[in-house]
Amino acid sequence: MLDINFIRNNPDRVKQAIVHKHENAASIDQILELDTQRRSAIHACEQLKSKRNEKSKEVSELKKKGQNASAIIEETKKIGDEIKSYEEKLSGLEPQINNLLLRIPNIPATDVPIGKDAEDNVIVKAWGQRKTFDFAPMSHWELGRILNILDLERSSKISGSGFILLKGYGAKLERALFNFMLDVHTREHGYTELFPPFLVNRASMTGTGQLPKLEDDMYRTATDDLFLVPTAEVPVTNIHRDEILSYKEIPLYYTAYTPCFRREAGSYGKDTRGIIRVHQFNKVELVKIVKPETSYNELESLLLNAEKILQLLGLEYRVAKLCTGDMSFAAAKCYDIEVWAPGVGKFLEVSSCSNFEDFQARRMNIRFRDEDGKLRFVHTLNGSGLALPRTVIALLETYQQKDGSVTVPEVLQPYMGGINVIVKK
RNA sequence: GGAGAGGUGGCUGAGCGGCUGAAAGCGACGGUUUGCUAAACCGUUGUAGAGACUAAAUCUCUACCCCGGGUUCGAAUCCCGGCCUCUCCGCCA
Numbered sequence: 340m341l342d343i344n345f346i347r348n349n350p351d352r353v354k355q356a357i358v359h360k361h362e363n364a365a366s367i368d369q370i371l372e373l374d375t376q377r378r379s380a381i382h383a384c385e386q387l388k389s390k391r392n393e394k395s396k397e398v399s400e401l402k403k404k405g406q407n408a409s410a411i412i413e414e415t416k417k418i419g420d421e422i423k424s425y426e427e428k429l430s431g432l433e434p435q436i437n438n439l440l441l442r443i444p445n446i447p448a449t450d451v452p453i454g455k456d457a458e459d460n461v462i463v464k465a466w467g468q469r470k471t472f473d474f475a476p477m478s479h480w481e482l483g484r485i486l487n488i489l490d491l492e493r494s495s496k497i498s499g500s501g502f503i504l505l506k507g508y509g510a511k512l513e514r515a516l517f518n519f520m521l522d523v524h525t526r527e528h529g530y531t532e533l534f535p536p537f538l539v540n541r542a543s544m545t546g547t548g549q550l551p552k553l554e555d556d557m558y559r560t561a562t563d564d565l566f567l568v569p570t571a572e573v574p575v576t577n578i579h580r581d582e583i584l585s586y587k588e589i590p591l592y593y594t595a596y597t598p599c600f601r602r603e604a605g606s607y608g609k610d611t612r613g614i615i616r617v618h619q620f621n622k623v624e625l626v627k628i629v630k631p632e633t634s635y636n637e638l639e640s641l642l643l644n645a646e647k648i649l650q651l652l653g654l655e656y657r658v659a660k661l662c663t664g665d666m667s668f669a670a671a672k673c674y675d676i677e678v679w680a681p682g683v684g685k686f687l688e689v690s691s692c693s694n695f696e697d698f699q700a701r702r703m704n705i706r707f708r709d710e711d712g713k714l715r716f717v718h719t720l721n722g723s724g725l726a727l728p729r730t731v732i733a734l735l736e737t738y739q740q741k742d743g744s745v746t747v748p749e750v751l752q753p754y755m756g757g758i759n760v761i762v763k764k
Numbered sequence: 765g766g767a768g769a770g771g772u773g774g775c776u777g778a779g780c781g782g783c784u785g786a787a788a789g790c791g792a793c794g795g796u797u798u799g800c801u802a803a804a805c806c807g808u809u810g811u812a813g814a815g816a817c818u819a820a821a822u823c824u825c826u827a828c829c830c831c832g833g834g835u836u837c838g839a840a841u842c843c844c845g846g847c848c849u850c851u852c853c854g855c856c857a
Contacts, residue, residue, distance in 0.1 A: 381814050385826045392826090395838040399782045408837075415837040583774090712793085714811080 340701040341443055343374060343436075356446040359453050359663035366439045373439075377432045384425035391418045441551055445698040447663045448635075448672040454662025460675070461662070466646065467655030470681055474741045478682040479732040480613040483509065485743040486763050489614070500611075501603065501618040503728065508761045512734075512747075513621060515754030516727055517596045520623040520648055524724055528644045530594035530625060535574035537597055538565040543577040546703035548669035548695075558600045558618075567600035571624035572721045577703060579628060579717075584707040589717060590629040590637065594724065597622065614728040615687060621727040627720040628705065631697065634718035635672070638694040642674050645690045645724040651750045654733045655679040657686060671696045674722075678729060682736030687729040692722030 346353050350371060354364040394415040401408040447453075452461050483489025488509025494502045505513050524530040544550040544566050549557060558567040568574055575593050584591075599622050610616035625644060629637045642658065649656045661673045670693040677686035697716035700706070706714045738746045744762045747755050 378814065381826085385814060388827085389825055391837075395782070398837050402782090412837045419837075 340440055340698060341446070342701065343370075343440065346370060346443075347374065353443070353446065356663075357444060359447060360444045360666065360668075361455070361664050362444050362668075366443065370436060370439050370443075373432055373436045377429065377436060380425050380428050380432065384422060384429065387418055387422045387425070391415055391422065394418065438551070441545065441702070444668045445671050445695060447666060447670075448694070448696075451666070451672050452660065452662040453664075455664045456662075457665050459662040460659040460665055462657050463660050463674070464658040465655075466650065466657070467653070467679070469655060469679070470737050472681065476681045476736060476739060477743070478613060479680070479735045482682070482735045482739055482743060482745065486745065486761055488512070488761065491614070499618075501616070503614050503617055503619070507764060508755070508758075509731075511755055512731060512751075512761070513727060515751050516730060516734075517621055517623050519651075519751060519754050520724060521594060521596055523648060523651065524594040524623070524625060524644060528592070528647070530592040530644075533571075533575055533578075533593050533595040535568075535571060535578075535595055535597065537568050537574075538563075539568055539573050539577070540565055543573055543580070546577050546580050547573050547699055548667075548702065549573065552668055555604045556602050558602060568597055569601050570599050570622065570721075570723075571595040571597040572626060575624065575626045576628070576699060576719055576721065579705045580703040582705060583714065584628070584705070584717065586630065586707055586709050589707055590627055590633065593626045593628075595624055595626075597624070599726075613683070614732065615683070617728060623724050623727075625692075625722050625724040628717050629720065630707070630709075631715065631718045634694050634696060634720060637718075638672065638674075638692060638720055641720055641722050642676070642692045645676055645692055645722050648725050648730075649676065649678060649689070652730070652734065652748050654730075654737055656689075667691070667693065669693070669695050669698050671698065676725070678733040680729070680733045680736045682739070683732070687732060689725045689729045689733075690723035692720070694718065694720045 341353065346367065350367055354367050357364040357367070394411055398408045398411050398415070401411070452459060454460070477485075480489065480491065483491075486508070488505060488507050490504045490506055494504035497504065521532055525532050538560065541550060541564060544557065549566075549569060557569055559565070560567070566573075574597070575595050578593075579591075598619055600619050603616060603618060606616060614620075625641055627637050627641060646656070646658070656676055656678045659675045659677060661670075661675060666673045673691055673693040675688050676690040676692070678689045679685075680687050696718050699719045700716040705717050705719070707717050709715055734748070735745050738748065740746065740760075744760050746760050747758060749759075752759055
């Protein structure tokens with residue numbers, strides 16, 4: 340959420356930013372108009388309240404002396420009615436303003452390239468050698484079927500399309516990967532491991548910015564109005580909602596494994612084969628809560644922490660700095676990490692590392708008391724470290740051999756019971 | 765799911781419908797004293813909003829004692845609804 344004061348003082352800058360993010364800037368004028376009405380109503384209302392307080396005091400003094408106060412009481416009743424009418428006006432205006440404000444996207448940072456869509460993203464880094472094959476590399480779904488580790492026919496029988504059933508070494512590989520990732524982030528990168536709830540309430544979903552805009556993309560349990568987490572970002576960042584932290588306790592680094600649930604509404608027909616785009620997937624997430632002046636350095640190190648996983652797995656990847664049009668609603672700056680999948684012949688997004696500045700902190704009301712005792716909003720960041728299905732895709736497709744077996748990278752072998760190759764059982 | 769108890773500032777804990785933004789204690793911060801530390805003593809110690817040419821400092825006002833309504837001239841205090849916590853019972857992995 341943006342600061343209403345900031346919008347008031349910089350309406351053109353905000354509108355420009357919204358246009359760059361390909362959202363509708365018209366609501367800014369509407370917000371400003373409603374805000375003017377709101378403030379004048381507050382002013383009038385508060386003056387009346389002040390008057391009422393004075394009169395009430397008079398009543399109390401008269402009564403103490405045993406005198407009749409009915410004239411003043413009558414007068415004050417009328418003031419009370421007027422106050423009520425202003426309060427009604429305000430209780431109409433405030434949710435309107437708030438709803439509009441919650442739908443205004445964050446402003447991109449100044450060094451974010453202005454652009455329309457993924458075409459305009461800027462590749463800022465490429466790592467690893469392109470793997471060459473002396474045979475035609477297979478796709479992960481072919482490999483999964485041959486090795487009997489991935490069974491998409493049966494998962495769609497159980498749940499529907501977009502769900503994954505892993506078997507045998509496929510299941511083990513999944514578990515190996517998120518354990519490995521959590522170990523790297525906790526041991527080498529200083530993150531605290533968390534295991535959060537997988538169902539969260541509306542306030543949490545609003546805090547990180549999934550609601551109100553993206554409700555259609557979320558799984559919701561109707562009876563209790565709880566949402567299945569679309570990412571660990573939601574429960575983890577909301578840990579400190581409505582809290583005041585000390586400058587001594589931040590930065591906070593958290594990592595958590597959760598499954599992630601996404602309806603993927605509106606993406607029908609995209610990436611329908613295999614496990615590139617699914618409704619439920621596993622992910623290890625990195626979340627940082629930091630001081631504003633450090634957040635851009637923290638973003639760079641967060642990105643490196645996520646990249647480290649691919650480096651250790653020996654998978655080729657590249658890093659894209661997203662343009663304004665491709666960034667998410669809440670982000671001020673965002674890098675995507677894309678891993679090369681030779682079987683499908685594509686780079687696949689496995690991580691999005693974002694700095695939200697104080698956009699989420701404002702929604703969640705997470706502040707900290709700085710060295711001078713002042714209250715300020717923290718900055719929040721997060722990134723996948725990493726999303727599993729696409730990492731599995733890259734792994735299977737990159738390490739496949741002519742006979743369909745897949746070698747296991749050395750770092751994963753201890754997590755896989757010591758085996759160095761997955762063969763058909 | 766049933767029965768009961770309770771939610772007050774950073775924490776503990778008072779609070780009669782007006783004199784309570786809130787006693788007292790603890791903690792924290794500043795100061796005096798001290799070679800240093802401790803102790804003692806003195807002082808300070810919430811947040812948000814609106815307004816004052818106002819960006820900062822300052823001042824004025826308003827609101828906030830879990831949240832939302834209501835009663836009243838006036839609510840931390842009375843009434844209703846909700847949320848949360850604790851205890852007991854039931855059910856259950």
